[in-house]
Every structure is written in C-alpha cells, then in structure tokens.
Amino acid sequence: MIEYKVVNWKQGLTGNNKRLEDTLNQHAQSGWKAFxxxxxxxxxxxxxxKNR
Known part of the structure; x- marks a missing residue:
C-alpha cells in the first residue's frame, strides 16, 4: 500500500532552488519520494x- 504526504513549500525571492533541494532531501531521508x-x-x- 502506498501513502501520500502533501507539503506546502514556501517560495521566497532568493535561494528557492536551495530551499527546494533541502526540502526534498529531508523527506527522502525518511523514505519519501517526490511524486x-x-x-x-x-x-x-x-x-x-506504507509497509516499508
């Protein structure tokens, strides 16, 4: 069974790519893949x- 998680990512004027990368990496460490x-x-x- 697959479970899903929705995250609101806060965009700003600077550093968007770095913040997005950090968010993706944080969730990847817990087994989440960007869908x-x-x-x-x-x-x-x-x-x-879900049964990992």
Missing part, C-alpha cells in the same frame, strides 16, 4: 510504501 511538484501552488506531493 508531484505543483509549480503555481508551491505544493509537493510525496509518496512511499
């Missing part, structure tokens, strides 16, 4: 196997 990144709403949907 979808919504460009205009600043949301990231992660997924992982």
């Amino acid at each position: 979808h990144i919504a460009e205009h709403t600043a949301r990231i949907v992660f997924e992982r196997d």
Whole structure:
C-alpha cells in the first residue's frame, strides 16, 4: 500500500532552488519520494510504501 504526504513549500525571492533541494532531501531521508511538484501552488506531493 502506498501513502501520500502533501507539503506546502514556501517560495521566497532568493535561494528557492536551495530551499527546494533541502526540502526534498529531508523527506527522502525518511523514505519519501517526490511524486508531484505543483509549480503555481508551491505544493509537493510525496509518496512511499506504507509497509516499508
């Protein structure tokens, strides 16, 4: 079974790429994979196997 997590990513005027990279890496350490990144709403949907 797969579970999903939605994260609101805060965009700013500077350092967007670094902050996005940090957010993705933090969740990857817990087994989450980016499933979808919504460009205009600043949301990231992660997924992982619930039975991992």
